[in-house]
Amino acid sequence: MTPLQQELLIALVKVLVIFHALLGLFSLMTYLERRTLAFMQFRLGPNRVGPMGLFQPIADGIKLFFKEEMMPAGASRWLFVAAPAVAVITAFLSMAVVPWGGPVHLAGREISLQIADLDVGILYMFAITSLGVYGIVLAGWSSNNKYTLMGGLRSSAQMFSYGLALGLSWVGVIMLASSFRISDIVASQQGGFWNWNFFPTRQLLGFLVYVIAATAEVNRTPFDLAEAETELVAGFHTEYSSMRFALIQMAEYVNMITVCAVGASVFFGGWLAPLPVLQSAFGVDLGLLWFLAKLACGLFFFVWLRGTLPRVRYDQLMHFGWKVLVPVAMLNIVGTAAVIAFFS
Amino acid sequence: MSALDIVLFYFFGTVALGSALVVVGQRNPTYSAFSLIVTLASLSAIFGLLGSPFIAVLQVVVYAGAIMVLFVFVLMLLNVREEQRQDGSSPAFKATALGLGAVLAVQLIVVLLRATREGPAWAQGFDASARKVAEVLFSTQYLYVFEATSILIVSALVGALALARGGMGPVAPPPAAAPALTAAPPAPEAPAPVEAAH
Numbered sequence: 001m002t003p004l005q006q007e008l009l010i011a012l013v014k015v016l017v018i019f020h021a022l023l024g025l026f027s028l029m030t031y032l033e034r035r036t037l038a039f040m041q042f043r044l045g046p047n048r049v050g051p052m053g054l055f056q057p058i059a060d061g062i063k064l065f066f067k068e069e070m071m072p073a074g075a076s077r078w079l080f081v082a083a084p085a086v087a088v089i090t091a092f093l094s095m096a097v098v099p100w101g102g103p104v105h106l107a108g109r110e111i112s113l114q115i116a117d118l119d120v121g122i123l124y125m126f127a128i129t130s131l132g133v134y135g136i137v138l139a140g141w142s143s144n145n146k147y148t149l150m151g152g153l154r155s156s157a158q159m160f161s162y163g164l165a166l167g168l169s170w171v172g173v174i175m176l177a178s179s180f181r182i183s184d185i186v187a188s189q190q191g192g193f194w195n196w197n198f199f200p201t202r203q204l205l206g207f208l209v210y211v212i213a214a215t216a217e218v219n220r221t222p223f224d225l226a227e228a229e230t231e232l233v234a235g236f237h238t239e240y241s242s243m244r245f246a247l248i249q250m251a252e253y254v255n256m257i258t259v260c261a262v263g264a265s266v267f268f269g270g271w272l273a274p275l276p277v278l279q280s281a282f283g284v285d286l287g288l289l290w291f292l293a294k295l296a297c298g299l300f301f302f303v304w305l306r307g308t309l310p311r312v313r314y315d316q317l318m319h320f321g322w323k324v325l326v327p328v329a330m331l332n333i334v335g336t337a338a339v340i341a342f343f344s
Numbered sequence: 345m346s347a348l349d350i351v352l353f354y355f356f357g358t359v360a361l362g363s364a365l366v367v368v369g370q371r372n373p374t375y376s377a378f379s380l381i382v383t384l385a386s387l388s389a390i391f392g393l394l395g396s397p398f399i400a401v402l403q404v405v406v407y408a409g410a411i412m413v414l415f416v417f418v419l420m421l422l423n424v425r426e427e428q429r430q431d432g433s434s435p436a437f438k439a440t441a442l443g444l445g446a447v448l449a450v451q452l453i454v455v456l457l458r459a460t461r462e463g464p465a466w467a468q469g470f471d472a473s474a475r476k477v478a479e480v481l482f483s484t485q486y487l488y489v490f491e492a493t494s495i496l497i498v499s500a501l502v503g504a505l506a507l508a509r510g511g512m513g514p515v516a517p518p519p520a521a522a523p524a525l526t527a528a529p530p531a532p533e534a535p536a537p538v539e540a541a542h
Contacts, residue, residue: 004346079378120474123401127388130409134381134416141374141420153420160413167405180474 014115018095026253027057033303040307067242072144075239079142084244087135087251091258094128097121098261099183101271101287113271113288114183121182122174125262126167129217133159135251136219140236151235154225154314161321162216162223168329169209172336173197173266186270193274198267205332207267209325214259216321218252220302222309223317260298261291268294353393360386377415384408396472 031046031054038045047053071080101113118124133156140152174180176197177188189196197203216223227235237248264270271287273279280286312320359382366379384407391400481490 076375079375118397120397120401123398123405123474127401127404127409130405130413131385133409133413134378137413137416137420138378141416149420153417156413156417156420160410160417163409 010111011115014113015096018100018115019092022092022095022254022257023250025257026250027061029253029257029299030060030249031056032299033306036300036303037307040304061246064242064246069242069244070239072239074144076142076144079138080239081244083135083138083142084240084247084251086138087132088247088254090128090132090135091251091254094125094132094258095254095261097124097182098258098265099186099270100291102285104285112183117181117183120180122170122180122185122266125182126163126170129166130159130163132217132251132255133163135248136236139240139248143236143239145239147232147234148236148238151227151232151238155219155236158216158219158223158225158317158321161318162213162325165209165321165325165329166213166217168326168333169206169213170266171329171333172203172206175333175336175340176202182265182270186265186272189269190272190276192276193269196267196269196272203267203332203336205328205335207263209329209332210263210267212325213329214263215302215305216317218255218259220256221306222312224311225314225317256299256302257295260295260302263298264291264294270294349393353390356386356389356393360390374416374419377412377419380415381408381412384412398474398477399472 034056035045035047035053045053046056049055049059071077096115097118099112099114099117103110103112105111136155136159137152140148140150140155143149173185177185179185179188193199194201198207215221219225219227225235227237232238237245240248271291273286273290278286278290363379363382363386367376367383370376370379384403388400388403388408391397391403480486
């Protein structure tokens with residue numbers, strides 16, 4: 001095999017493994033979310049299919065496969081079909097730049113546990129997240145239904161406003177690492193948990209802005225106005241059924257996994273251990289495990305939020321986004337720049 | 345460029361041209377807007393293939409991700425389904441269109457001739473990394489122009505706000521003055537009329 005073919009083969013294997021890992025994580029998450037929410041509300045949750053209900057996602061999948069696929073009269077046929085695909089594709093694309101672990105040595109060559117270590121990794125992330133809104137907008141508009149249109153409108157305004165704050169929350173981190181490359185950002189947090197970017201001496205403000213903006217960006221409680229069931233039936237995906245509905249759900253969960261993974265990489269040191277001595281055990285690098293642990297904490301946090309908080313009102317959402325979150329993010333950038341300029 | 349890059353280049357080039365034709369030919373403005381997004385995304389892929397990932401990403405962030413969201417937002421807000429046909433076939437309109445088209449054609453031919461004579465930019469070690477762009481943009485050569493542009497944008501923003509509020513007269517009391525938990529005051533942003541009607 002030529003070197004180019006080898007590179008392509010390695011890239012292909014990485015894409016396939018991460019794609020299927022995400023699919024598995026998605027179905028596991030649907031189960032874990034329902035179970036955890038149930039325990040928070042003193043219920044049991046799905047516990048009938050398989051041990052502790054663990055096969056529930058498979059049963060759900062089979063059910064959705066055999067449901068009838070509906071398309072409303074007067075819907076734009078092409079866009080109605082394209083919308084779930086756009087949502088899923090953008091959701092998966094953004095995972096390409098997330099590093100799942102440190103470099104691994106295999107058969108004499110170094111392999112990074114990341115599909116593409118782009119020079120502009122974090123900007124790429126930002127670009128793909130800003131494209132993610134089209135899946136929702138298309139679904140809302142093409143269904144020819146006033147509730148879906150309203151859901152699509154709301155979420156486009158929301159994702160646009162909070163997407164800005166999301167991008168701005170990274171700028172401080174980028175300045176500290178002086179690089180857009182995500183692996184450089186992870187490397188800049190080396191040395192122990194007090195060097196991670198969420199720590200008050202680093203980028204606590206940026207981290208708080210990121211958490212709020214990311215919650216709004218993936219349409220999770222308390223910012224799930226796009227699918228406010230008390231006023232909009234089910235929001236932008238009211239008219240979707242069967243596998244198209246499953247695709248939209250998949251996009252939402254994969255997006256949630258993505259923002260947790262990015263948050264872990266950018267603010268919690270990615271695959272770095274909290275103490276340098278814990279980075280490897282018996283000569284084996286534990287980076288992947290540390291990363292997965294941080295990812296799990298992030299995902300639990302989102303479920304916890306959903307079990308705790310009520311939904312905000314639309315005008316509160318807009319007011320908070322533009323008049324609080326964006327100015328705070330700007331302030332953080334100016335402050336970080338001032339500190340860097342003063343101490344260097 | 346490797347063979348793979350060339351195949352991808354022609355693929356994205358075809359997609360960009362095809363979707364650009366749809367933008368012009370499509371009667372439904374929403375389809376036009378979505379085709380334009382496809383065009384911009386393919387252009388971004390071409391920039392990436394030509395070795396300037398920074399410009400590729402900016403293309404998506406600024407045009408496809410921000411400006412087009414506003415376009416689509418307005419189209420959805422007005423819920424336009426079919427283009428309103430203007431009487432666009434007056435002789436003056438045709439003459440202007442032909443003149444502008446000719447200017448564009450001349451520009452394209454000049455660029456094409458230069459490209460065939462001097463070779464492609466990526467072969468000459470063209471550097472459009474974030475660092476290089478920042479160095480040029482914030483050098484004394486372009487700094488004042490850059491700042492002037494941002495002032496221009498701010499004044500355009502203020503102008504748009506003044507127009508939307510109906511002149512410079514007294515504005516309505518801000519909705520934040522109302523107690524937070526009583527009836528929802530309309531949001532100050534664009535979607536306010538829809539929420540009120542809803």
